[in-house]
Amino acid sequence: MIPDEEINELFAVPSPCATLYLGLSDQMDGIAADRAVRWRRLRDSLAADGADGATLGALDEVVASLGPQNAALAACAADGRVVWCHRLRRQVADRAVWGSLPCTLPMLAYRQSSVPCVVVLTDRTGADLRVAGDGLRFAGEVVGSDDEIERNAPGGWSQRRYQDRAEDSWDHNAAQVAEAVTELTERVDAALVVLAGDVRAVQLLRKHLPPRVTPLVHQLEHGGRHPGRSDRFHSQEVRELVEAEVRDRTRAVLDRFAEDRAHGRAVDGVPATLAALVRAQVGTLLVVDDPGDDRAAWYGPEPGDVATEPGALARLARRARRAGSPPTTGRLADLAVRAAWGTGAAVRVLPADLPGAPTDGLGALLRYPSP
Numbered sequence: 001m002i003p004d005e006e007i008n009e010l011f012a013v014p015s016p017c018a019t020l021y022l023g024l025s026d027q028m029d030g031i032a033a034d035r036a037v038r039w040r041r042l043r044d045s046l047a048a049d050g051a052d053g054a055t056l057g058a059l060d061e062v063v064a065s066l067g068p069q070n071a072a073l074a075a076c077a078a079d080g081r082v083v084w085c086h087r088l089r090r091q092v093a094d095r096a097v098w099g100s101l102p103c104t105l106p107m108l109a110y111r112q113s114s115v116p117c118v119v120v121l122t123d124r125t126g127a128d129l130r131v132a133g134d135g136l137r138f139a140g141e142v143v144g145s146d147d148e149i150e151r152n153a154p155g156g157w158s159q160r161r162y163q164d165r166a167e168d169s170w171d172h173n174a175a176q177v178a179e180a181v182t183e184l185t186e187r188v189d190a191a192l193v194v195l196a197g198d199v200r201a202v203q204l205l206r207k208h209l210p211p212r213v214t215p216l217v218h219q220l221e222h223g224g225r226h227p228g229r230s231d232r233f234h235s236q237e238v239r240e241l242v243e244a245e246v247r248d249r250t251r252a253v254l255d256r257f258a259e260d261r262a263h264g265r266a267v268d269g270v271p272a273t274l275a276a277l278v279r280a281q282v283g284t285l286l287v288v289d290d291p292g293d294d295r296a297a298w299y300g301p302e303p304g305d306v307a308t309e310p311g312a313l314a315r316l317a318r319r320a321r322r323a324g325s326p327p328t329t330g331r332l333a334d335l336a337v338r339a340a341w342g343t344g345a346a347v348r349v350l351p352a353d354l355p356g357a358p359t360d361g362l363g364a365l366l367r368y369p370s371p
Helices: 004-011 031-048 053-064 105-112 156-188 199-208 231-261 270-278 310-319 332-342
Strands: 017-022 072-078 081-088 095-099 117-123 126-133 135-143 192-197 217-219 266-268 282-289 296-299 328-331 346-351 362-366
Touching (some): 004 081, 017 031, 031 095, 053 081, 105 332, 105 346, 117 199, 117 231, 126 231, 156 199, 199 217, 231 266, 231 346, 231 362, 266 270, 270 332, 296 310, 328 332, 332 346, 332 362
Parallel strands (some): 117 192, 192 217, 282 346
Antiparallel strands (some): 117 126, 126 135, 266 362, 282 362, 296 328
């Protein structure tokens, strides 16, 4: 997941700037050639909007640096150099924007979809632990200290003793796995804990997980510690669980938005939302990411300097008893995000045409009720 400090760097990019999002290729062969064709189309669009040749040349170099690797790219360039760049592990839509502010909405949407998820592939000897979020990465291995795992059937009076010893070993190993899973879940602040593998090992692991972890647990039908043909089904199940969690979080925000509007704890529409941003009253900005929305507004040097017409910025400066500065115009959605981020508000990016979304694509949950 892209950390806060790197998002802060994106907001500090010089003006004007070019923002580029270049998605994964859907071609099995010729990835670099496919990417070059898509970049050429976006490059022409940036040039038509006024991007200078040096800045476009800097983006040429960073796109070429991807080579045959099928990676997505997010980059921002200004003054003939790339000033912010990330390779992404999941798909983003192709987009290129030239303007006074960087286009941050796709990056923030990507960030909010990176829900931390602990994936546990277990058997009766231990487990492999992974973290899914911005890609899937290996987080460690748990090797149980009890190695008597075979439930032998020697017959006679010894049979029950061997069976009990094996069950005890499995249980002790599961307890060690549960301890490691709990520690990792808390360390990454996981929203989901996904279990897969040996059926009996999963049962014992669930028994040892503490109450604070068990509500997060989901058990998969596919997957195990050893690679197999079911791995792609396991990966798909993990992706679907993460996507469902993202949808649930978005729906919860919109449900709260609907409820809070009735009690003066939320605002809806452009004028009311900008007014709340000026007062640093916004707790969470809700903004619809519509690539075709080119509405403009005005902003000044301070995060809360935002208005739909330049005269309002001068009035804000006078009320704050500070010298005004020439106002700058920018894309409405981008400067609303800048104001929210600069005043410590959270930002929730919403897809277009989502039922319950704010009027005109902008709304906010408030820190305190409107006066």
